[in-house]
Amino acid sequence: MKDAGEDAVVADGLRKRYGGTRALDGFDLRVPEGTVCGLLGPNGAGKTTAVRILSTLLRPDGGRAEVAGLDVARQTRQVRYRIGLLGQHAAVDEILTGRQNLEMFGRLFHLDGRSARRRADELLRQFGLADAAGKPPKQYSGGMRRRLDLAASLILAPQVLFLDEPTTGLDPRNRGEVWESIRTLAAAGTTVLLTTQHLDEADRLADQIAVMDHGRVIAEGTPDRLKSKVGGDRIDLVVRDAAALPAAAELIARVCGAEAETEPELRRISAPVRDRMSVLTEVVRALSDAEITAEDIALRRPTLDEVFLRLTGHRTDEEAAA
Amino acid sequence: MKTTTPAVLGTPPTPVPPATPLSLARWAVLDGWTIARRDLMHWVREPTRILGTLIFPIVFVVLFGYVFGSAMSVPGEGAYREFLMPGMFAQTMMFGIGTTMTAVIADTAAGVTDRFRSMPMAPSAVLTGRSLADIVNSVIDVAILVACGYVVGWRPHGGVAATLAAVGLLLLLRFACVWIGIYLGLVIPSVEASGAVWGLLFPFTMIANTFVAPSQMPNWLGVLAEWNPLSSTVAATRELFGNPGLEEGSWIAGHPVLMAVVWPSVLVVLFFLLSMRRYRRLSR
Ligand SMILES: Nc1ncnc2c1ncn2[C@@H]1O[C@H](COP(=O)(O)OP(=O)(O)O)[C@@H](O)[C@H]1O
Ligand SMILES: [Mg+2]
Numbered sequence: 001m002k003d004a005g006e007d008a009v010v011a012d013g014l015r016k017r018y019g020g021t022r023a024l025d026g027f028d029l030r031v032p033e034g035t036v037c038g039l040l041g042p043n044g045a046g047k048t049t050a051v052r053i054l055s056t057l058l059r060p061d062g063g064r065a066e067v068a069g070l071d072v073a074r075q076t077r078q079v080r081y082r083i084g085l086l087g088q089h090a091a092v093d094e095i096l097t098g099r100q101n102l103e104m105f106g107r108l109f110h111l112d113g114r115s116a117r118r119r120a121d122e123l124l125r126q127f128g129l130a131d132a133a134g135k136p137p138k139q140y141s142g143g144m145r146r147r148l149d150l151a152a153s154l155i156l157a158p159q160v161l162f163l164d165e166p167t168t169g170l171d172p173r174n175r176g177e178v179w180e181s182i183r184t185l186a187a188a189g190t191t192v193l194l195t196t197q198h199l200d201e202a203d204r205l206a207d208q209i210a211v212m213d214h215g216r217v218i219a220e221g222t223p224d225r226l227k228s229k230v231g232g233d234r235i236d237l238v239v240r241d242a243a244a245l246p247a248a249a250e251l252i253a254r255v256c257g258a259e260a261e262t263e264p265e266l267r268r269i270s271a272p273v274r275d276r277m278s279v280l281t282e283v284v285r286a287l288s289d290a291e292i293t294a295e296d297i298a299l300r301r302p303t304l305d306e307v308f309l310r311l312t313g314h315r316t317d318e319e320a321a322a
Numbered sequence: 323m324k325t326t327t328p329a330v331l332g333t334p335p336t337p338v339p340p341a342t343p344l345s346l347a348r349w350a351v352l353d354g355w356t357i358a359r360r361d362l363m364h365w366v367r368e369p370t371r372i373l374g375t376l377i378f379p380i381v382f383v384v385l386f387g388y389v390f391g392s393a394m395s396v397p398g399e400g401a402y403r404e405f406l407m408p409g410m411f412a413q414t415m416m417f418g419i420g421t422t423m424t425a426v427i428a429d430t431a432a433g434v435t436d437r438f439r440s441m442p443m444a445p446s447a448v449l450t451g452r453s454l455a456d457i458v459n460s461v462i463d464v465a466i467l468v469a470c471g472y473v474v475g476w477r478p479h480g481g482v483a484a485t486l487a488a489v490g491l492l493l494l495l496r497f498a499c500v501w502i503g504i505y506l507g508l509v510i511p512s513v514e515a516s517g518a519v520w521g522l523l524f525p526f527t528m529i530a531n532t533f534v535a536p537s538q539m540p541n542w543l544g545v546l547a548e549w550n551p552l553s554s555t556v557a558a559t560r561e562l563f564g565n566p567g568l569e570e571g572s573w574i575a576g577h578p579v580l581m582a583v584v585w586p587s588v589l590v591v592l593f594f595l596l597s598m599r600r601y602r603r604l605s606r
Contacts, residue, residue, distance in 0.1 A: 055440050059605050080442040081339060091433030095364045107356045108443040110337040110349060122332040136367070152437070157334035 038202030041212030084153030143174030357451025400566025409532030426507025479564030558582035
C-alpha cells in the first residue's frame, strides 16, 4: 500500500443511507496520484453516490474522504479548485455558444474576464471545437458535447478528474473519442476516477479496477489480475446438433482445463481460457477429431455478469438479500 | 502533490482564491452576476423565447377583453378592459412562478446545478443570480404588456409617480414569485412532476379579483379571492393606475397598497430562506 501523501483519492469507510437503502456501506478506495481508476459495478452498486461524495456534492453519513490531499468535508472549497466533474449527462448550457459556456465557467472559477476568454479559446482548440465555438451545444454531436463538457471540467487543469459513466448513451465512434481524451489526460498526469458498467471500458482505460457491489468495493487490482481471478477470456462454442452438447462440453473442459458451462437452449458451451492463441486451434482440432460440427466458435472477454458471478457468487441483478 | 501542469492541458490560469470576508463577498456578488448574465444572454441569443411567456397573457387579453368582456360587469362603473389590464399585468407576474420553476428544474436535470455545486463559486450565487435574471426579464415582460395595454385602449391615469409605484408593486410580486419558483424548482424532482404542480397552482392564479369582482363570487370563494396575494397587487395597481374596479367591502380590500407591499415581502423572505436551506440540503 502506498503512503497517504501519494494517493490523490482516499476513501475510508464511507457510508451513505437513503431511507432503508445503504447506497454506500463501508466504501474504501485509494487511487494513487497520476493513475486511472475504474470503478466498476452494476446499476445501483453505489458508484454515483461514491463519486458525488468525493466531488463534494454529497455529505457522507460516516467515514472520511480526501481528494488531492484535502479533506472533502472540511476543506470543501479548496477541493473544488482542484477537481473536475463529469456527470452522466453533458452539463453545459444548451443555448449559450461553446465559447460562452467556457467563459462563463471560467468566470465561476474566479478567473478575470481576459484569462477566462484566453483559456476558453485554448481549450476549444485543444478539444477540436474551434470551428464550433460560435454554435450552441444543441447543434453539437454527442461526442462534441462530451468534449465541451470535458473542457469545462479542465479549465483549471484539475489534479483529479471524476467521470461518472462518461460514455453511457454514446455511439461507438463518440465513445472512442471520449476514451482517447481520457487517455491523453491520464498520460499527462491527471488522476482519473471513472465509473462504468462495462468491464471492457475499465479494461481499456484503467490502471486499476475496483469492483463495487452493494455499496462497497469487493475486489481490486489491475485489469490483468482481476481477469485472471475471474478466468480471463472465455471461449464460446455453439454446436449444430444438440445431441453433441455433452461430448462437446467434456472436450472443451479438457482443452481449457476448467469447468464448462452449458446453455442447452442455445446449444452453447462457454468456458474460461488461459492461452488465447493456442486454445482456438486445439479446440478446432479436437472437434474435428470427435466429428462434432460447430456452428460458431469465438473468443471473448468475460461479461460483467460473469465477473460478478465469480467474485460474488451472484449475478448482477440478484439482490443482496438472496 | 504535483505542481507541474501537463502540456496537453495548455497553460491553465491560476485563480487567486478569495481569502478575506470582503473578497468572499465580492465574489459572491460577481458569481451571482455571472449566473444572471448567463440567463440574460439566453434572451439575447433567442429573443423569440419572450413570446413563450407572453403568449398566455395576450391570449387572455383577447379572450376576456373581447370575447367574454361584454358579458362582464365592472364593480362601480368603467370599461372592462381598463379593469382587466392591471389584473393581466399581475397575473403574468404570478405565472412567472412557472417560468422560474421550469428553469431551475431544467438545470438540475441537465446536471448544470451539480456542475455549479462542484465549483468553488459562492453557493448562494446560483439562486441569487437566477432571481436577478428573472426580475430583469420581468421588466421586459411588463414593458411589452403595457404596450399591449395601450393597444387595447387601457391607460394609466394616476400620474408618473403613481404609475411607477404600480410597476414597482408588480415587480415586487414577481420577485416573490421568483423565490416561490426557485423553492418549488429545488423541491420538485422532475420536469414531468412540475406539470402536475403547476396544475395545482394554476387555480390560485385565477381565484382572484383579476377577471371579476370577488363580491360577485360565492361567499367563501370571494373571501379566498380577496386574501389571495395576487388580488392585493391587482387592486393596488388599479388604484395607482386610476383604473376602475375598486371595492372597499372588507378590510383586506380596503388596504390594497399596504397589502401589495406586505404580502410579497413576507413571501420573499419566507421563500428566500426556504430556498437557501433547501439548496444547502442538496448535499444530504
Ligand atoms: N437520492 C437518492 N434517494 C434515494 N435513493 C437513492 C438516491 N441516490 C441513490 N439511491 C440508491 O442508492 C443506491 C446506489 O445508487 P447509485 O449510487 O446511483 O448507484 P450506481 O451509480 O452504481 O448505479 C441505489 O439503490 C439507489 O436506488
Ligand atoms: Mg450511477
